Amino acid sequence: MLTLTDVGKRYPTGDRALTDIQLTLPKGQVMALIGPSGAGKSTLIRCVNRLVEPTQGSIRLEDIELTKLSGNRLRHARRSMGMIFQEYALVDRLTVMENVLSGQLGYVGFWRSFLRRYPQDAVAEAFRLLERVGLPHAIDKRADALSGGQRQRVGIARALLQSPKLLLVDEPTASLDPKTSRQIMRLIRELCAERELAAIINIHDVALARQFADRIVGLRAGEIVFDGQPSELTSEILTTIYGEEDWDTTPEPADDEETDEQEKEREAHRYQSGRDLRRLASLADGGVR
Amino acid sequence: MSSTDSLARQQAARKGYWRRLPLIDNPRVRWGLVLGAMVYLVLALASVEVNWARVAEGAGRALNFLGAFLQPDFVSRQSDILAGLLESLTMTLTSTVIGVLLAIPVGLGAARNISPLPVYAVCRSIIAVSRTFQEIIIAILFVVMFGFGPFAGMLTLAFATIGFMAKLLAEDIEDLDWRQVEAVRATGASWWQTMNHAIQPQVMPRLIGLSMYRLDINFRESSVIGIVGAGGIGATLNTSLSRYEYGTSAAILLIIIAIVLMSEYASSYVRRWTQ
Amino acid sequence: MPVSTSPQGAPIWQRRTTRAQWLQFVAWLLGLSLFLLCWKAISDNTMWVFVEDAGRQGSDLISRMMPPRWEYANVLWKPMWDTLNIATLGTVLGIIMAFPVAFLAARNTTPHPLVRSLALTIIVSSRSINSLIWAMLLVTILGPGVLAGIIAIALRSIGFVGKLLYEAIEEIHPTPVEAISATGASRLQVMNYGVLPQVMPAFAGISVYRWDINIRESTVLGLVGAGGIGLQLNASINSLAWNQVSVIFVMIFATVLVSEWVSARVRHAII
Numbered sequence: 077m078l079t080l081t082d083v084g085k086r087y088p089t090g091d092r093a094l095t096d097i098q099l100t101l102p103k104g105q106v107m108a109l110i111g112p113s114g115a116g117k118s119t120l121i122r123c124v125n126r127l128v129e130p131t132q133g134s135i136r137l138e139d140i141e142l143t144k145l146s147g148n149r150l151r152h153a154r155r156s157m158g159m160i161f162q163e164y165a166l167v168d169r170l171t172v173m174e175n176v177l178s179g180q181l182g183y184v185g186f187w188r189s190f191l192r193r194y195p196q197d198a199v200a201e202a203f204r205l206l207e208r209v210g211l212p213h214a215i216d217k218r219a220d221a222l223s224g225g226q227r228q229r230v231g232i233a234r235a236l237l238q239s240p241k242l243l244l245v246d247e248p249t250a251s252l253d254p255k256t257s258r259q260i261m262r263l264i265r266e267l268c269a270e271r272e273l274a275a276i277i278n279i280h281d282v283a284l285a286r287q288f289a290d291r292i293v294g295l296r297a298g299e300i301v302f303d304g305q306p307s308e309l310t311s312e313i314l315t316t317i318y319g320e321e322d323w324d325t326t327p328e329p330a331d332d333e334e335t336d337e338q339e340k341e342r343e344a345h346r347y348q349s350g351r352d353l354r355r356l357a358s359l360a361d362g363g364v365r
Numbered sequence: 366m367s368s369t370d371s372l373a374r375q376q377a378a379r380k381g382y383w384r385r386l387p388l389i390d391n392p393r394v395r396w397g398l399v400l401g402a403m404v405y406l407v408l409a410l411a412s413v414e415v416n417w418a419r420v421a422e423g424a425g426r427a428l429n430f431l432g433a434f435l436q437p438d439f440v441s442r443q444s445d446i447l448a449g450l451l452e453s454l455t456m457t458l459t460s461t462v463i464g465v466l467l468a469i470p471v472g473l474g475a476a477r478n479i480s481p482l483p484v485y486a487v488c489r490s491i492i493a494v495s496r497t498f499q500e501i502i503i504a505i506l507f508v509v510m511f512g513f514g515p516f517a518g519m520l521t522l523a524f525a526t527i528g529f530m531a532k533l534l535a536e537d538i539e540d541l542d543w544r545q546v547e548a549v550r551a552t553g554a555s556w557w558q559t560m561n562h563a564i565q566p567q568v569m570p571r572l573i574g575l576s577m578y579r580l581d582i583n584f585r586e587s588s589v590i591g592i593v594g595a596g597g598i599g600a601t602l603n604t605s606l607s608r609y610e611y612g613t614s615a616a617i618l619l620i621i622i623a624i625v626l627m628s629e630y631a632s633s634y635v636r637r638w639t640q
Numbered sequence: 641m642p643v644s645t646s647p648q649g650a651p652i653w654q655r656r657t658t659r660a661q662w663l664q665f666v667a668w669l670l671g672l673s674l675f676l677l678c679w680k681a682i683s684d685n686t687m688w689v690f691v692e693d694a695g696r697q698g699s700d701l702i703s704r705m706m707p708p709r710w711e712y713a714n715v716l717w718k719p720m721w722d723t724l725n726i727a728t729l730g731t732v733l734g735i736i737m738a739f740p741v742a743f744l745a746a747r748n749t750t751p752h753p754l755v756r757s758l759a760l761t762i763i764v765s766s767r768s769i770n771s772l773i774w775a776m777l778l779v780t781i782l783g784p785g786v787l788a789g790i791i792a793i794a795l796r797s798i799g800f801v802g803k804l805l806y807e808a809i810e811e812i813h814p815t816p817v818e819a820i821s822a823t824g825a826s827r828l829q830v831m832n833y834g835v836l837p838q839v840m841p842a843f844a845g846i847s848v849y850r851w852d853i854n855i856r857e858s859t860v861l862g863l864v865g866a867g868g869i870g871l872q873l874n875a876s877i878n879s880l881a882w883n884q885v886s887v888i889f890v891m892i893f894a895t896v897l898v899s900e901w902v903s904a905r906v907r908h909a910i911i
Contacts, residue, residue, distance in 0.1 A: 125822055154824035165819035169837040173383060178833050182824025189829050196381035203378040212375055216386055231819075238823055409725040413790070419783035427781045452685065455678035462675055497896050499860045501772065502889075505877060510697045512690030515682045589770045592864065596685070599773075606776055614777075618769060625768035 077103045077274055078124070078242055083133035085119055085298075093119040094298045097133070101242075104272045106265060108279050108289035108306075112318050116298040117278040121244040124276070125157045126150060137242065155182035158235030160264070162247035164227040168220035172211065172230050175219050176202045179237030198237070205233040209263065225256035229263070236267065243268065243275040250280060257281065261288045282314065430611045437619050438612025442605065446617060449598035452515050453587040456597055460519045460587075461580045464526025465572075471527055472534030479538060479564075488531065495528025504590040515596030522583045522590075529582070533575055537568045570636075577632035581625060588621050705886035712884045716872060716891055722786050723868035723895070726861065727854040730793025735847050737794065738801035745802060746809035748817075749835060763806070766799030771857045775866035784865035792866055793854050801850055808842035809835060845907045852903035859892045 083097040093116045101107055109117050122128035124135055126142060135142045137153065145153055158179070166175045180198045181189055188194065194202075206212050209229035219227060228248060235243060245264065249257035265288045268275050279285045285292055286306040294302030294309075294317040302313050315321070377383060389395040439446070474480045474488035500521055507517040507524075541564065549563035591599025598617060605613040690697075743749045745759035775792035782788045817834035825833065862870020869888060876884040 127818055127822060151824040151826060154822060157822070159819065159822040161815060161819055163815055165815040167816045167820070167833060167837050169840065170833070171386060173378065174385070174833075177383075178820055178825070179823050181820065181826075181829045181833065186826060186828045186832075189825075190832055192383075192385040194383070198381075199378060199383045200381035203375070203381075203383075213371070215375060215378055215383075216371060234819075234823070244822075405728075409729055412721065412725060413729070413786050415787050416783055416785065420787070423781040423783060430777070430781065451681065455681045458678045459675060459682060497856075497893055498889075499856055501860045501863060502873075502892075506701070509701055510694045512687050512693075514686050516686040519682055585768060585770055589772045592772065592776070602773065603776065606780055609780070618773070622765055622768040626764055629764075 077101060077138060079134075079136045080124075081134045081136075083120075083123060083130050083135060085116070085123060085128065086131045092298055094123070094130070097300060099293065099300070099303075101274050101276065103241075103274055104268070105290050106268050106275045106277065106288065107291045107293060108277050108285035109293050109295060110279060110282055110285050110317065111295035113280075115295040117295055118246055119298075120295070121159075121246055121276050121278060124242075124244055125154050125159060151182055155238050156241045158238045158240035158243050160228070160231050160235050160243065160245040160248050162250045164224070164231045164251075166219040166227055166230055166234075168218070170219060171215065172206070172217050172219060172222070173202065173215040175230050176206060176233045176237055179234040182238065202233070202237055205236050206230075208267075209233050224252050225260065228252065228256075228260050232260075232263065232267070236271075240273065243273050243277075245275055245277040247278050247280065249284060257284060264288075282309070426609075430615070433611035433615040434619075436612065437616035438610070439616045442601070442610070442613045445601050445604075446598070446613070446620070449591070449601035449617075450620065453584065453591075453597040453599075456515050456519045456522060456587045457580060457584045460522035461526060461576065461583050463519075464523040464583075465530055465576050465579070467523065468527045468530035468534060472531035473538065473560075475531055475535035476538035478541075478543075488535075492528045492532050492535075495524055496532065500525050500586050500590055501593060504595040505593050508594045513594045513596075518587060518590050518595035518597055521595055522586060525586070526579055526583065529579060530572075530575060534568065534572060537571055538564060541567055574632070574636040577628075577635050581628045581632060584628065585621070585625060701882065704880075704882035707883065708886040708890065709881075709883040710887060712887045713891065716869060716888065719862070719869040719872050720891060720895065722789075723858045723862075723870075724855070726786055726789040726793055726858040726866075726868050727851060727899075730790045730858070731797055731847065731851040731854050733790065733794035734797025734850070735801055738798045738805065739843075741798060741802045742805035742809060743831065743835075745806040748812075748814070749809055749831065759802075759806075763799045763802040766795055766797075767803060768799075769796070771796035771854075772860065772864060775861045776864045779865045784867070786867035789858060789861045789866035789868055792861060793858060796857070797850050797854065800853075801846055804846045805839065805843055808839045808846075812838040841910050845910050848903045848906045848910075852899050855899040856896055859895070 078099075078101040080097050080099040083094060083099075084092070085094040086092050097120065109120065111117050119128055123130040124137075124142065126145070130143055133143070137156065140153055142153055167178070170178075174192065177192070177194050177198065178189075179202075180194055183198070184194060203212065203215070206215060209232055211226060211229055211233075214222065214226065214230075219230060222230065243264070248260055248264065252260060261284050264275065264277070267273065277285070277289065286309060289306060292302065292304065292306050292309055293300055294313065296317050301316055302309070374383070387395055389398070471488045471491055474484045475492055477485055480488070503524055504518060504521040507520050511517040511520065545567065546559060546563040549559050554562060587597040588599050588602065591597040591601070592603050594600070598621070602614060602617045605611075605617065741759050741762055744751070744755050745763060747756070750756040750759070771792050774795045775788055778788035778792050782791070812835060816838070817830060820830045820834035858868050858870075860870045860873070862868045862872070863874050865871070869891065873885065873888050876882075876888065
C-alpha cells in the first residue's frame with residue numbers, strides 16, 4: 077500500500093538524515109521503526125506526509141505519488157495519513173472535542189471550521205471515537221487539563237477522525253509511564269486491527285516494539301540495517317542497530333526518569349512563559365512614553 | 366458548568382449535535398456584555414463629529430503628503446533640520462545619562478526588599494507622578510519655569526526616564542535571586558559590598574539593556590516636546606507642517622524613522638554583548 | 641581572570657588584563673567627553689537667567705494653580721468622554737489593522753520574506769512616530785477634531801501591538817501547528833486552530849495594555865487640535881488660567897489611575 081523507493085533526505089546544512097530507503101508496507105501491517113536517537117526515524121515518517129521534504133526518491137501511497145504533490149492535492153493526500161505525536165501535540169487552549177474535530181479540517185471549508193459548525197455525522201463519529209478511547213465525559217474539558225495518557229488518547233482520536241488508511245506514529249510512549257505506554261500501544265494495535273490500518277510506529281522501547289508490532293525495521297544513521305519479524309530480532313542485531321550493550325540485563329527502560337525530567341522541563345517552560353508575559357507587559361508599559 | 370449540562374451535551378454529541386462552549390457561562394452576563402459594548406459603540410460613534418466637507422478637501426492634501434514621501438526635501442531647510450536634529454540628539458543623550466543616574470537611587474529605594482518603608486513610600490510616589498503625566502505636560506510646566514529651549518526639554522526627558530527606569534529596576538531587584546545576596550552577606554560584607562557583589566551583577570545586564578531602550582524612547586519623545594517649545598526637531602517639524610512644506614516634513618519623519626531603526630539595531634547588539 | 645606575578649614574587653590577581661583595563665578607561669573617557677560636549681551644546685542654547693529664576697517661577701505657578709477652580713470641572717465632562725472615545729475607538733481600529741500585520745511579520749506565519757519585510761517596515765514606521773506627530777499630520781489633512789485623534793491613536797497602535805504580537809507568534813510551540821498541518825488543514829485553518837489559540841492570551845493582554853497607554857496619550861492630543869481634554873488644556877494655558885489647568889491635571893490623573901487599575905485587573909485575569 078505504501079511504497080518508498082530510494083528515499084533520501086539531505087538537510088541544507090549538508091547532513092544526511094536518510095539514505096536510499098526502500099520500504100513496502102502492506103495493508104493492515106503494524107510496523108515498528110527502531111533505532112538510536114538521530115537515526116532518522118522522525119525524519120522518515122515526516123517525509124511520508126511531507127512535513128519534511130524528501131530530497132530524493134519516490135513515496136507512493138496506493139496510486140498517488142506523494143513527493144510531487146502541492147497545495148490542495150497535498151492536503152487531500154494528508155487526510156488519508158493520520159499522525160500521532162510524542163508530545164501529543166494537542167492545542168492546549170482548545171477543548172477535547174475541538175481537538176478531535178480538528179481531524180476533520182481536511183474535509184470542511186474554512187468558515188465551517190472557524191465557526192465550529194461541523195457536519196452532524198462528523199460530530200457523531202468524533203464522539204464515538206472518544207467513547208472508544210474512553211474519554212466521552214471529557215468532551216468539554218480543555219486539553220491542558222488532561223493527564224499524559226488521556227492526551228495521547230485524544231491525539232489518537234484526532235488522527236482516526238481523518239478516516240486514514242495509514243497511521244504515522246512518532247514516539248507515542250516517550251512521555252508516558254510504562255503502564256500507560258502499554259495501554260496506549262495496545263489501543264493503537266487494536267484500532268489498527270479494527271480498521272485494517274497500516275501503521276509506522278517510531279519507538280525507543282524495544283520491548284514494546286517486540287510485543288506489539290508485526291514487523292520491525294531497524295534504522296541506523298539514516299539507513300535500514302534490519303527488516304524482519306520481531307522474533308528475528310536478536311542481541312547481535314540490536315548491537316548493529318544501537319552499538320555495544322548488554323541486551324539481556326536491561327529489562328527496565330530508563331524511560332521513567334526521562335518522563336519526570338521532561339515533565340519538569342515543561343513545568344519550567346510554562347512558568348517561564350507566564351513570567352515572560354509579565355516582563356513583556358511591564359516593559360511594554362514604558363514603550364510609548 | 367453543572368454535570369447535568371455536561372451529560373446533555375454528551376447525549377447531543379452522540380447524535381451529532383455539538384456547539385462550541387461559550388466563553389462566558391452565564392448567558393445573562395454574556396448578552397449583557399455584548400449589549401453594553403454595542404450601546405457604547407453606537408453612542409461613541411454618534412458623538413464623533415466629522416466635517417466631511419473638510420475631510421474631502423483634505424484628501425488632496427493627503428495625496429500631496431504621500432507624494433512628498435516619495436520626494437522628501439532634505440535640502441531647502443537643511444540648516445534648520447540639522448540644528449533641530451543636533452539639539453534632539455544632545456537632549457536625548459544628556460537626559461538619558463542624568464535620568465539613569467538619578468533612577469538608580471530611586472529604584473533601590475523603591476525595592477521593598479532592600480529599603481525601609483518611608484524611603485519606599487517616597488520613591489514610589491516619585492515614580493507614580495513621573496509615569497502618570499505625559500512628557501508633553503511636564504514639558505509645558507518646565508518651559509514655563511525654565512524658559513524656552515533644550516534645557517527644559519532635557520529636564521523633562523530626564524524626569525520621565527527616572528520614573529521608567531526606577532520602576533523596572535525596582536521590580537528587578539524585587540525578584541532577585543536572594544540566595545546569592547545571602548551568600549555574600551554571609552561572608553561578612555557591608556551594605557555597600559553587598560550591593561556591589563550580589564545585586565549589581567544580577568541587575569546590570571538588564572539595566573544596560575533598558576538604558577539603551579530608554580535612549581531610543583527619549584529620542585522619539587524629543588521629536589515631540591519641541592511642539593511646546595522645549596527644543597529639538599519637533600519644533601522644526603511643527604513649523605514645516607503649519608507652512609504646508611510637506612517635503613521638509615517627510616524628510617524629517619524619514620530621518621526620525623532611520624535613527625530609531627539604527628538605534629534599535631545598536632541596542633540589540635549591545636544587549637547581546639552584555640549578556 | 642589574569643593572575644600575574646609581582647616583582648616580589650607574590651601572585652597578583654586583577655579583574656581584567658592591562659589591555660582590557662586601558663580599553664575600558666578609554667571608553668569611559670570617550671563617553672564622558674561626549675556627554676560634556678552635549679551638555680555644552682545645551683547650555684549654549686539656554687538662557688541661564690531664566691533658569692536661575694526657575695524657583696520663583698515655579699512657586700508663582702503653584703500659587704496661581706491653587707486653589708483649583710473646581711466648578712470648571714462641569715465643562716470637562718464632554719471633553720473627557722471624547723478623550724475616552726479617542727482612546728477606545730483608536731485602540732479597536734489599531735488592533736484590527738495590527739492583527740494581520742503581525743501574522744505577516746512573524747517568521748513562522750509569513751507567506752513570503754518580502755511580505756515580511758514590508759510588514760516590519762509598517763511596524764517600525766508606526767512605532768517611530770509619536771501619536772502627537774501622527775495627530776499633527778492628520779489635523780492638517782482631516783482638519784481638527786476627534787476623528788484625527790482616533791486615527792492618530794490607531795496608527796500609533798499598529799506598531800506597538802504588531803511588534804509584541806508578532807514576537808508572541810514567533811514564540812509559540814511548533815508541534816501543535818505541525819499536527820494541524822498533518823490533518824490536511826489549509827493555511828488559514830492552521831492559523832485558526834494551531835496558532836491563534838496559542839497567542840490569544842498574549843494578544844488580549846497586549847491590547848488592554850495599549851488601551852491603557854492610549855488613554856494617557858489621548859489626554860494630550862488636543863494640544864495639536866485632535867480633540868479631547870487636551871483642547872481645554874491648551875485653551876486654559878493660552879489664557880493663563882492656571883487654576884483651570886490644575887483641575888484638568890486632577891482629572892487626567894484620576895482617569896489614568898482608573899484605566900491603569902482596569903487594565904491591570906484584566907491582564908491579571910488573563911495571565
